[in-house]
Amino acid sequence: MNRNHSYIIITALLLSILVGCGPKAQYKDKLAGKFKKETISIAPKMPGRILHIYVKEGDVVKAGDTLAMIDLPEVEAKMMQAQGACIAAKAQYEMARNGATRYDRQQIDAKLDAAKEQFKFAQKSFSRIKAMMADSLVPPQKYDETFEKYSAARAQLDAVTSMKNDIEHGVRPEKVEMALGDYQRAEGALAETKVAYAEKYIIAPKNMSIETITLKAGELLLPGYNLFTGYETEGSWFRITVAEKQVMNFKIGQEYTVKVVANNKLISCKLAAVKQLASYAEKSSSYANYEMGESVYELKLVPVNQGDVKDLYANITVILEDK
Secondary structure, three states: OOHHHHHHHHHHHHHHHHHHOOHHHHOOOOEEEEEEEEEEEEOOOOOEEEEEEOOOOOOEEOOOOEEEEEEOHHHHHHHHHHHHHHHHHHHHHHHHHHOOOHHHHHHHHHHHHHHHHHHHHHHHHHHHHHHHHHOOOOOHHHHHHHHHHHHHHHHHHHHHHHHHHHHHHOOOHHHHHHHHHHHHHHHHHHHHHHHHHHOOEEEOOOOEEEEEEOOOOOOEEOOOOOOEEEEEEEEEEEEEEEEHHHHOOOOOOOEEEEEEOOOOOEEEEEEEEEEEOOOEOOEOOOOOOOOOOOOEEEEEEEEOOHHHHOOOOOOOEEEEOOO
16 A cells, blocks of 8 residues: 555545544434524505605614605695684584684574564554554554564564573573584594605614615605515513423423534523414425424514624524523
8 A cells, every 4th residue: 555545544534533523423313403583564555756765784772763765745734624624613612612703692582673673563553453443543554564564573572582581591402512523524624634645754663673674765656565574672582492302391481401503602592482383295394303293383482681692693593401
């Protein structure tokens, strides 16, 4: 055997040793998983053109921060209409509740005085004609005309007296309730337009990191279209997949330790939930080391301290240290 052939054999043995001691061999008997973050998608309820985008991809924002502003000209016009209708309905309600003004009372008093004078004059005229008719001094036609004027003056007096009593006793309660209903309906329409107008500002619902921005300023944004997609900063967990024969070794509420493969960082976690993964036909997993027809379960491990995982990236690989 020559020297070159010996070098080749030694090199092959060293490579086999290194491969056997590599990461795959090191974590061969351990349960692996992924680091997950709660995904948040933000979409508007109203259509509009994007005026400004105040964040960029990679930014970390807090709940309540303004992410973007869109133009809503139609909503602004409807809000002006609703404001006008609300002002008019409020005035009608106040007028119905307060009743007649001092000037209305003066006018009705003047009308009542005039009606009384007209009735007195018609009554005197009718008395004279009635006496003359008894002596056959006037024709029946004149008597009928005078009686008609007397009846009309009395009806006019009764009508003005009723108007006077209506003003004195105030507006009917039904009219006040009707005016109040119109006012409340106008207020509801105004509140609805204000809610729609507030949608011009797209607000961060939670503390989150911005991962994707799908549109730019000047583009049209439709309702339900996700403008921002990101991860909740305090909604992280570890996803570990285990076989049916192993799942009974884990208890909800018990603490475990996971290791981040990228930096060997150990993180304490608590088992929050266990759920069975969906299966198809007789095969419930694509992993080769799981038996055919064996159920597969997902362990949801929540970090005890969310600050330990704030620098981790989504879907990074982790290893379960404790079984």
